[in-house]
Amino acid sequence: MAAPAILPDRRERFELLKAELSAKPVRPVEGLIRTALPELDRLLGGGFSAGTIVALEGKGCWSLAAGLTAGMTRRSLVAILDDGGLYPPALVEAGASLERILIVPARKALSTARAADILLRSRICRMVLMPAVALRDAIWERLAQLAHRSGALLIVVAERVGAALSAAAGVCLRCSQERILMHGRHGLWGTVAGFELCVGVRKQNHKVTGGTVYMRVVKETQNVTLR
Amino acid sequence: MLLCVSVTGETVLWEEMLDALDAVSPLVDDVRPGLAFLDMHGISGRAQQWIAQARGALERFECSVRIAAGATKIAAQAAAYVADGAVCERGAEGALLSPLPLTLLEIDPAIIERLRLLGIERLGELARLPHGPFVRRFGPSAGSWHELARGIDRRPFVPRGHAIAIEASIFGEGRASDEAQVFFALRMLLARICADLECCGKCAGALHLAIELEDGDVCHFDVPLAMPTAHERTIFEMLRAKLESVTFGAAIVGVRLQALRLEEGGEVQALFCADDFDPQRVAVTIARLEAALGAGVARAKTRDAHRLEERFTYEPFNTCRPDRVVPSGASGSGLVPQLRLLEVREVPVQLRRGEPAMVGRQAVRQCTGPWRIEDRPYPASSQSCHPEQSRGTRDEGRDEYDVVLEDGTFARIYHQGSHWYLRGVYE
Numbered sequence: 013m014a015a016p017a018i019l020p021d022r023r024e025r026f027e028l029l030k031a032e033l034s035a036k037p038v039r040p041v042e043g044l045i046r047t048a049l050p051e052l053d054r055l056l057g058g059g060f061s062a063g064t065i066v067a068l069e070g071k072g073c074w075s076l077a078a079g080l081t082a083g084m085t086r087r088s089l090v091a092i093l094d095d096g097g098l099y100p101p102a103l104v105e106a107g108a109s110l111e112r113i114l115i116v117p118a119r120k121a122l123s124t125a126r127a128a129d130i131l132l133r134s135r136i137c138r139m140v141l142m143p144a145v146a147l148r149d150a151i152w153e154r155l156a157q158l159a160h161r162s163g164a165l166l167i168v169v170a171e172r173v174g175a176a177l178s179a180a181a182g183v184c185l186r187c188s189q190e191r192i193l194m195h196g197r198h199g200l201w202g203t204v205a206g207f208e209l210c211v212g213v214r215k216q217n218h219k220v221t222g223g224t225v226y227m228r229v230v231k232e233t234q235n236v237t238l239r
Numbered sequence: 240m241l242l243c244v245s246v247t248g249e250t251v252l253w254e255e256m257l258d259a260l261d262a263v264s265p266l267v268d269d270v271r272p273g274l275a276f277l278d279m280h281g282i283s284g285r286a287q288q289w290i291a292q293a294r295g296a297l298e299r300f301e302c303s304v305r306i307a308a309g310a311t312k313i314a315a316q317a318a319a320y321v322a323d324g325a326v327c328e329r330g331a332e333g334a335l336l337s338p339l340p341l342t343l344l345e346i347d348p349a350i351i352e353r354l355r356l357l358g359i360e361r362l363g364e365l366a367r368l369p370h371g372p373f374v375r376r377f378g379p380s381a382g383s384w385h386e387l388a389r390g391i392d393r394r395p396f397v398p399r400g401h402a403i404a405i406e407a408s409i410f411g412e413g414r415a416s417d418e419a420q421v422f423f424a425l426r427m428l429l430a431r432i433c434a435d436l437e438c439c440g441k442c443a444g445a446l447h448l449a450i451e452l453e454d455g456d457v458c459h460f461d462v463p464l465a466m467p468t469a470h471e472r473t474i475f476e477m478l479r480a481k482l483e484s485v486t487f488g489a490a491i492v493g494v495r496l497q498a499l500r501l502e503e504g505g506e507v508q509a510l511f512c513a514d515d516f517d518p519q520r521v522a523v524t525i526a527r528l529e530a531a532l533g534a535g536v537a538r539a540k541t542r543d544a545h546r547l548e549e550r551f552t553y554e555p556f557n558t559c560r561p562d563r564v565v566p567s568g569a570s571g572s573g574l575v576p577q578l579r580l581l582e583v584r585e586v587p588v589q590l591r592r593g594e595p596a597m598v599g600r601q602a603v604r605q606c607t608g609p610w611r612i613e614d615r616p617y618p619a620s621s622q623s624c625h626p627e628q629s630r631g632t633r634d635e636g637r638d639e640y641d642v643v644l645e646d647g648t649f650a651r652i653y654h655q656g657s658h659w660y661l662r663g664v665y666e
Contacts, residue, residue: 074577075575075577077577078577100540105575106574115538116532118534127528131524134524189647194605230573230575231576
């Protein structure tokens with residue numbers, strides 16, 4: 013009897029699972045903050061160095077930031093500087109605990125910088141997430157120093173990271189949406205489930221940069237085949 | 240022996256009356272405004288002398304007062320009901336209570352009406368009912384009514400607490416026009432207040448700061464603390480954060496600081512809480528952020544609603560330690576597309592076979608929807624937290640679409656009336 017043909021996506025998932033199972037487990041390195049995303053930890057060599065500015069740029073970086081937030085809220089308080097675009101239900105879907113998220117409304121560049129300054133000085137949260145704003149080099153440097161002193165991560169999300177931020181950041185990750193993932197067909201009988209996110213290291217202090225990782229960014233589903 | 244003090248009519252000055260009764264007995268049970276009992280055990284004198292003392296203490300209030308004595312609360316209350324200055328001796332409770340109406344028990348009028356329909360109008364008639372069937376018919380609380388009607392009172396005597404006022408002030412010692420001077424004065428006052436708190440074994444849950452200016456204005460500040468404390472430095476940090484962005488119109492000539500919401504001493508400390516945040520430090524940071532930004536720091540909460548922008552609400556950040564729970568939702572290694580809400584703006588959309596084909600100048604690569612969102616209220620949902628985001632869209636339903644444009648933008652758009660709007664972008 014002939015073996016049934018294996019669907020390509022099933023084969024892909026099988027290969028992915030095989031690779032995941034055979035991969036060496038990431039051991040925590042002292043001074044590094046592990047994210048809840050094993051693929052990213054592997055890419056970064058264990059996680060982010062404590063007390064650095066992490067710049068995320070490109071399309072899809074808010075999804076990555078939400079994943080980092082979700083992981084961090086399991087351990088400590090997280091502050092998000094909201095420019096009005098935050099959609100908390102999506103954070104909950106990502107697994108974040110809203111109980112542990114401090115939402116600070118800051119729409120102007122100056123107020124965003126002040127809020128980040130106060131939060132980093134206070135040392136109440138391990139992670140501060142903010143949208144990139146146009147700030148002088150000196151202010152980014154000061155924020156980098158404060159982050160270093162407090163041991164907190166300052167995640168800055170930008171469409172495009174400027175020179176000043178790039179210089180101050182300890183890690184710079186470039187994100188790009190590679191492929192759109194669909195549930196069902198188009199129209200009323202389908203939904204855009206998400207996308208495949210490609211994350212590349214553009215800069216990482218004291219390490220050789222390079223390397224990319226692909227991650228699936230999908231809405232919560234119930235056994236629906238992705239196309 | 241207990242004294243019953245029953246005041247009829249105006250009870251505005253009830254607290255002052257209770258303070259005056261402290262001179263008669265240190266133990267005063269404040270049952271409700273207008274009714275109090277005084278425990279006279281161990282106080283020298285006889286019942287008539289105590290009644291005269293209590294009457295003398297309340298004389299200046301010029302109100303209608305009935306004072307009587309009895310061995311129990313119900314006996315003293317019944318004696319006051321019968322006659323002002325009456326004394327019910329031990330053992331005579333049953334006879335005294337028997338002709339009195341059921342209203343003396345202060346029970347629900349509906350139950351009194353039910354009892355009246357059964358032919359029971361006096362306490363004596365109630366006392367004669369068989370205990371068991373009466374309790375089975377009227378519930379467990381009927382047992383205590385039955386006992387009270389027989390003169391048996393098991394209600395505890397609850398002495399009222401005495402309010403402690405802890406405050407400190409500086410007036411008439413010059414003027415301060417410099418921030419450092421004000422903080423120096425505050426430190427002095429705080430040192431006094433914290434010493435007083437320590438003496439009383441109390442912690443303050445909030446502070447009230449009044450600053451008097453040279454031009455006669457008085458500025459008031461309420462400073463809530465995350466956790467009741469008597470720690471001087473923590474309170475000072477909070478006060479300083481609160482005053483950081485305040486500018487006064489004139490020099491400061493007086494400062495008054497009052498400790499409020501006093502609680503019994505001792506602060507809650509948790510073991511194994513290295514990763515948990517310190518509520519006091521969070522409260523100071525929030526006060527500092529609010530002073531710097533002029534906007535409140537919030538915590539988001541999700542709720543059920545049809546519209547995207549109504550599915551969450553913001554509330555002030557509560558500095559209590561949250562429970563240690565693993566959040567539900569994604570398993571931890573998954574990423575979820577994040578919708579970024581944009582300022583609602585109209586976009587030109589071209590249709591092909593009823594579906595969006597062009598959004599602005601971008602061709603649509605993928606389109607899903609429409610999902611009809613009716614404008615009927617969701618059960619138990621209230622106003623939107625961002626009314627400006629949904630302005631002009633309250634009148635009719637809308638059709639929502641997810642579209643992927645040729646430049647890779649993954650957006651949520653909607654069609655309402657004859658217009659198309661961009662709601663947000665997934666990033």
